[in-house]
Amino acid sequence: MNVLLFEDEKHTAQHLIRLLEKYDPRIKILEVIGSVKQGILWFRNNPMPDLIFQDILLNDGNCFEIFDEVKIEVPVIFTTAYNEYALKSFKVNSIDYIVKPYDYQDIKNALDKFKNFREIFLPPESELLKKIVFPEKPEIKKRFLIKLGDRFRSVKSEDIAWFIYDDGLTFAVTFENDRFAINYSIDQLSALLDPDTFFQTNRKYVVNIESIRNIHTWFNSRFKIEINPKPGEDIIVSRERAKDFKLWLDR
Known part of the structure; x- marks a missing residue:
């Protein structure tokens, strides 16, 4: 499984890589990206990975700027120190949202969910996928x-x-x-x-x-x-x- 990591803190990236390797030593880390600019460039010059671990606040801006520039059709697991972006994340192929600091159980749960959803994400036209990626908005509180x-x-x-x-x-x-x-x-x-x-x-x-x-x-x-x-x-x-x-x- 090819995994792309977005993380601008070196120590946190190394910790995540260790947890992924513990879950499955066969996981291949394609690259660790720390900026919006670098991320856009990577997607324009490389095939899509199987899965993305996405930190939200990168060293030059908000990761959602990447999704504004690049059409991403693979599952995304968000990792962030803030829980306030959860609703927005589910508009861009998010299958899980992990708040830092996280541990092995958090990563395991997210990857187990990815395995369960993997067939759903292929093809991207799946009606069930659309329900996951674009969930119904909660009723507005009046x-x-x-x-x-x-x-x-x-x-x-x-x-x-x-x-x-x-x-x-x-x-x-x-x-x-x-x-x-x-x-x-x-x-x-x-x-x-x-x-x-x-x-x-x-x-x-x-x-x-x-x-x-x-x-x-x-x-x-x-x-x-x-x-x-x-x-x-x-x-x-x-x-x-x-x-x-x-x-x-x-x-």
Whole structure:
């Protein structure tokens, strides 16, 4: 089995290679690639591997830039220190998503899944493959049930200006500046809310487009946004999300 690795940290790449060899010594590592630019060039000059292990944040950008440039029709196992890209990964042939640090059992589970799906990926026109690669989107969450002491209140999603993860809890803040604790993580909210209306700016905030008042360029290719009601701190769009943020604003 020919495997292509995307990993910009040498130590992590060596660790992954050892785990793959432990699983099956016959696995052939075609190359270890650490950048978007190198990856695009490799795909344009080489036949497709059987499987790709794909780190998301490479040394010159986000790996999804590769998928924008190259049509990849083989299974991909994503390995990353962030769990916030999971939904996006399943639009590009992902069969598994492993969050670092990983161990042998994580790699074994992913490779076992690959073996089970391998026939499905050939041919790529398979209807079952399409269901795996392009899963149905979850239903958009339209309202939240809020518990207030011995009472309950239903709050429409469109009435919420932003969500914040703060000190181990997630809060929803309405345009009227009411603040409610909710039982969802920021990553879950990013997947459940209307993507035309809400955007996850970083690991702490999800904002409603109607709450944004000003956008400023910020150092390291980031953005600083001003929202209303004001949260009491700067909201920075992370470098990894800056490109998607601009596309979201320009829909």
